[in-house]
Amino acid sequence: MKKSSVFSFLGIDDLSSDNIDFILKTSALFKKEFYEKGSIIHCINPEQTKGLVVQLLFAEPSTRTRASFEVACGRLGIAITSLWNLHFSSMAKGETLEDTFQCLIALRPDMIVLRCGGFKSAESFLRSSPVPVVNAGLGTMEHPTQALVDAFTIQEKRGKIEGEKVLIVGDVLHSRVANSNLKLLTRLGAKLGMCTPEALSPADKQAWKDVERFDSLETGIKWADVIMCLRVQRERHSLRNIGFSMAEYRDNYRIAQEEMDLFRKDGVLLHPGPAMRGVEISNQAVDDPRCHIITQVENGSYIRSAIVSLMLNLEIKSP
Numbered sequence: 001m002k003k004s005s006v007f008s009f010l011g012i013d014d015l016s017s018d019n020i021d022f023i024l025k026t027s028a029l030f031k032k033e034f035y036e037k038g039s040i041i042h043c044i045n046p047e048q049t050k051g052l053v054v055q056l057l058f059a060e061p062s063t064r065t066r067a068s069f070e071v072a073c074g075r076l077g078i079a080i081t082s083l084w085n086l087h088f089s090s091m092a093k094g095e096t097l098e099d100t101f102q103c104l105i106a107l108r109p110d111m112i113v114l115r116c117g118g119f120k121s122a123e124s125f126l127r128s129s130p131v132p133v134v135n136a137g138l139g140t141m142e143h144p145t146q147a148l149v150d151a152f153t154i155q156e157k158r159g160k161i162e163g164e165k166v167l168i169v170g171d172v173l174h175s176r177v178a179n180s181n182l183k184l185l186t187r188l189g190a191k192l193g194m195c196t197p198e199a200l201s202p203a204d205k206q207a208w209k210d211v212e213r214f215d216s217l218e219t220g221i222k223w224a225d226v227i228m229c230l231r232v233q234r235e236r237h238s239l240r241n242i243g244f245s246m247a248e249y250r251d252n253y254r255i256a257q258e259e260m261d262l263f264r265k266d267g268v269l270l271h272p273g274p275a276m277r278g279v280e281i282s283n284q285a286v287d288d289p290r291c292h293i294i295t296q297v298e299n300g301s302y303i304r305s306a307i308v309s310l311m312l313n314l315e316i317k318s319p
């Protein structure tokens, strides 16, 4: 499998087509080998990962992304150090995120995986890091590793990505997942649609100009092969008045049984998580066989092992 080196991975545009191909194919290999042999360590030369250390810095809550990076590195024999309970870091004593980051750089890990709410000049600050950085969710900017999980899951469940009609539903305005999926899925040949309240529609109209807008969820669902629900990011709404209640959101944008009845029988329902049951998605929709939320979580570990392999330039052996 071809790969070319990537220094920091802050957004989808940092990846070449060969890099994307490498990540998707390596993830498929890792998943197959893990199912057959219960491990993936034989897919690499373990001498290559001996002594490597990946530092996680999570300044915003996470379950899936953090745990899957930990599993992904562990399966490759890479040590993890993790800073996430910031009440027990020196940030609780007033140190800034930027200074915290500089302290971690000074320890020279082989890579830093960062989640944070974003900050002024984040991109130029992170690009100047002498240690490679992976974006594990940065403000409302991008969440590129999640988009790779989503693309991999679509490919696995629908057999292809090219030509697939993907309907993004909900809080596009605040969604770093949506921004990365727009870039990645478009590059891979999918057609994107969106169904979103006006108040939560994308700020960057130019970037989203080719995405078909559906005013009714019903019309969008009848069009779609894949539905991607987004989390309503209430923690970011506190900064502005969005002009409607969660009850109104639920009545117009929730995927429930009625919506699943309109959806194609071989369709794929995704949600990056964490899902707010009852607001974005009903219990019945979560239990529907077309809903692959847990597969997305599972695929997160294979995708992140592949990303770590790319970033640390590991040779992959295909048994």
Ligand code: CP
Pocket (backbone or CB within 6 Å): 061, 062, 063, 064, 065, 066, 137, 146, 272, 273, 274
């Ligand atoms: N999808 C996602 O980023 O989930 P977590 O916040 O649990 O990591």
